[in-house]
Amino acid sequence: MRKPRFAWLAMLAALALVAAACGDDDGGGDGTNGDDPFRIAIVAPSASNDLAFSQSIVDAVNLIAQERGNVTVQVTDGMFVVEDAAAAIRGYAEDGVDLVLAHGSQYGGSLQEIAPDFPDTAFAWGTAADTFDLPNVFSYEAASDEGGYVMGVMAAALSESGIIGVVGPIEVGDAKLYVDGFGVGVLAEDPGATVNINYIGSFSDVALASEAAQSHLAAGADILTGTAQMVVGAIGVASQNGLPWFGTQANQTSLAPDIVVASQVYHWEVVLREIIANIEGGTVGGEIYEINLANGGLVIEFNDGFDLSDDVRAKADAAIDGIKSGSISTGQ
Template sequence: MKKLRWILIVLLVVGLLLSACQAQPAAPEEEEGPFQIAVVMPSSINDLAFSQSMYDALLRVQEEMGGEEAMTFDYSDGMFVVDDAAAAIRDYAAEGYDLVIAHGSQYGSSLQEIAPDFPETSFVWGTTVDTFGIDNIFAYEAASDEGGYVNGVIAASLTESDVLGVVGPIETGDAKLYVDGFVAGAEATNPDVQVNVNYIGSFSDVALASEAANTHVAAGADAMTGTAQMVVGAIGVAEENDAMWFGTQSSQTELAPDVVVANQIYRWEVVLNEIIDLIGEGTLGGQSFTINLENGGEVIEFNPEYDLPEDVKDLADDTIQGIIDGTISTDVSE
């Protein structure tokens, strides 16, 4: 008997909850005032990598547009759980934000589902080129292979041991593109060079990233690179062993000013500005953008502290120009 009652209570609770569900969600309010952006990001805004590159870009966009009067943005960082991110995206859209940025390739599926429910809101998804043919979704990606290629060219010109090391997270997406570009650039410059690549299977295991770098050093590497937030462990190893380091996504110079040669930096504002302009004109999506060396969305930042030989600097500049002109192909995209 008592058990039966238990079951009844549970059913009653569930029934009550469901019936409470009848209320309609509040309609998004049309607001005068600043342009409102919401962004959902997988890691933390100060990861010195992927998420920080977007956060910093938003700060720059805000400044260019004229501060908080003109544009405000809210963020959810650390949203690595895909369905939590989906809930956040839907919620931001329902709150009436003008632009909702899903900054992670794993969020695409959710966006595909949510965007049609909010035809007045513009969504943007990266990194990808796929807008699903939905006309309120923009897409963006980084041609990270281009900066990778340039870094590879410089590394291969500077190495004395002819061995380079790469520390990657998992073999996919932006990371794989960057690594493949680096390998291609290095091999095109110096046929004798050997590039050892290590994927550690994690975006967060700083200790293993550091040990991967140690392995590269033991294998003779005198220049290394790596991508994603766990490489901060590898940079320390480079510094300790006086090996050159090449950064990507955000500037990593400050972590090891003596050994960082160059960084590929993402400047998403190039894409964001364009998207904000389009929204102003009434286009809410349907286009995809790529940041690359040509449009200034990717910049190679040389560490001023590092004494880069003149001829290598020239070679790097020529390579950048060659990629922009299309005379050099990174040869990684299929």
């Protein structure tokens, strides 16, 4: 038998590697002040423009780069395989990056192994509230239950059937916080309402998220919400059926301008500024940060294209003020 020839296979594999490894490398800094640039690297689970979790951190870092100048931003996105993400995190640390952002609670185990090997490199990971007692690890989380509560109040006020559907990924992290807060908000506005929650078991299965939304429709829901990057499928169902949608993590209005009522937008730059200030002051870890409505890290962005009544808007504003002042509890 002739031996298989692998030349074509090798070429194809090489091409695949080039394509698969092709991450964005945005030179955010202008480099005009002559100093070495501050180097930030992001490792994120989904696409950097997913209109959800990964985009929220990429947008924030790019904003920081614009504000400060002389910042280099490197992004490795699509790291839904944790082992691949670990390799990217280690690679950036070896490369001498000043701040490595491991943007995914699933990366915690890897970071715990990698960070001790690079004591002078600052790592930050989220969403989580645990630095593993390592001196060079920061952690950050989002009090997404706060925005969830506000959305829940509006959803209950808008619902005619009294049944509201939620599409979640896996019951962890900021997704769970958002969903829990949303449920508390709905019941605070309408104690008789029903909140049907469906965690589909995946952060990336768009088709399953779409069908989960369909299952909510069958169960009588007339308002939908959801969290994580796979909800684009559910938003499509809401749009096709003309049902109001509440977004979170990033502004999702562009996905369905007619039906997105409002989005809870993450502004990680609020904590990133503090993290960078700490690094420049010689502290490379050990702190836990949170974005919330009070510190401006969470912002409720309303869609001007959705005809929201003044009454419902007033309820939302009252909920925001109440959470900020501490007079309203989201149950967390």
